Amino acid sequence: MSLDGFIAKPNEDDWGWIFKHAADDSDDMGNRVMQELGAVVLGNKDFRNNKVTADALPYGGLQIPQFVVTHNAREPLSVGPLTFNFVTGGVEKVIQKAKKAAGTKNVAILGHSIAQQGLELGLVDELVLHVYPVIFGNGLRLIDQFGCQPIDLERIEIISTTQITSMRFRVIG
16 A cells, blocks of 8 residues: 555556565565465455456466455356456355365455455454555545444564565454
């Protein structure tokens, strides 16, 4: 996210800014997080807008189960090496399904709305944030209009490189 807490510019279409600030070799948190992943939960917006392509897959196309939160049931969709499973019934049901598929590994939650709902429901164990040296001033915030009580976090790890500050927190309450 940007230094001022935004994960996307106002138009939400330009993600190139993320790749402009690639981590250097001293930040291995991203690689470790990927190795610990067993499933991904993401929202349906990019699918509705036909923005999911083989060139823009979650975690570089890491071949693990992919669950899409949706209000409208549909058949699974294969894009490149990944198959996206569209699940109705709400965020809680989808996250539980992903946790079962992940087994002992972690579940990544992508998208501000899904992540925020997961936090509010108490279904998020950790937050991994990558803060980039850019200020947007406006756009789409990772956490906005939070409707629950404050959530305390315990810092697990912080790695700061010349381009990115990566932070990992455990949710404790």
